[in-house]
Amino acid sequence: MRSLHQSAFRHGVSAEDIEHVLKHPMRVIPQDDGTRVYLGPARNAELLEVITLVRVDNSEIAVHAMKMRRKYATLVPSE
Secondary structure, X not given: OEEEOHHHXXXXXXXXXXXXXXXXXXXXXXXXOOEEEEEEEOOOOOEXXXXXXXXXXXXXXXXXXXXXXXXXXXXXXXX
């Protein structure tokens, strides 16, 4: 189960687009600090990055979402 924290909307990404990335990721990168980075498309195919915190019960809360930065470009398949 995933939920969305208010901080996830700071960069203007909609709840629907965050959910789309979480349901259709091109890449999920677990981090050492207990977060996961999801890279994937918004509903309009724009690539986004979404960061979630993994809770003790293994549910997640999205805390960050924005247009995907260049540093992640090599981690997703290209055309």
